[in-house]
Amino acid sequence: MEELKQAQVLYDTLVEFAVTYSFQIFGAIVIFLVGWWLASKIGGAVERLMVKRDIDITLSRFTGGASKLVILGIVIIIALGNVGISVTPLIAAVGAVGLGAGLAIQGMLANYAAGFTIIITRxxxxxxxxxxxxxxxxxxxxxxxxxxxxxxxxxxxxxxxxxxxxxxxxxSAEQMLIELEIGVAYSSDVEQVTQVITEAVASVEGVSKEKSPAIGIDNFGDSSINFGVRVWAPTTRHFETRYALNQAIFSALQNAHVEIPFPQREVRML
CATH class of the missing domain: 2.30.30.60 (SH3 type barrels.)
Structure with missing residues (x-):
């Protein structure tokens, strides 16, 4: 009997709560759903507007997401107020929990602070x-x-x-620098070698046409004159272009009968 009385009391309490607060709860749910839809629409509109005005996509996404979160926060406060829940103690509790969590996850917060810096300074x-x-x-x-x-x-x-x-x-924007070094014999014609390498580089697909390649004598080795080659190519084809350059330069030097010496030393007996 005691259990039945407790169940009846609980039932009566639930019925009274539903009758008293049903409209407020329903209203809060409607406010939240409409607010969620509105926040998504406004956040997307802000992002599209910034992109349309040629503002950086990263900053546009961040601003759109931040706008959505701000509107959602306002909607949640309004919805809770409609039910009759005071948000002041909740905000204080969230602040206290946030302070404790902040001390515990300093590394994560450092990443977020750095990310905010990157988005702002770009x-x-x-x-x-x-x-x-x-x-x-x-x-x-x-x-x-x-x-x-x-x-x-x-x-x-x-x-x-x-x-x-x-x-x-x-x-380096959308491209990456490729640096090569090619050694030729000291008996080689420097102007001819420069011309051969220049033509070989120009024949390789993927080399930037906007930035002219830099080709010239880089240093004098023990057994060779070392030519340096600096060209720009798309990052997504960096190694593909690098290997193609090596192949084209090697083939061109062979066809021009330019000697690529191997390391050697001269020993004199006294």
Missing amino acids: PFVVGDTIRVQGVAGVVDQVMLPYTILIDEDDVHIQIPNKLIVGEILQN
């Missing part, structure tokens, strides 16, 4: 080729906690943003 944008922390690739995504690069092998490289901010960063 040392690179989506589509740029960067080299940092010994890795290089095309920037695919810039998120608050990390940045994703894609290399020539279509490998996704995820770098925590705190390892990017404050480090030496190389940004």
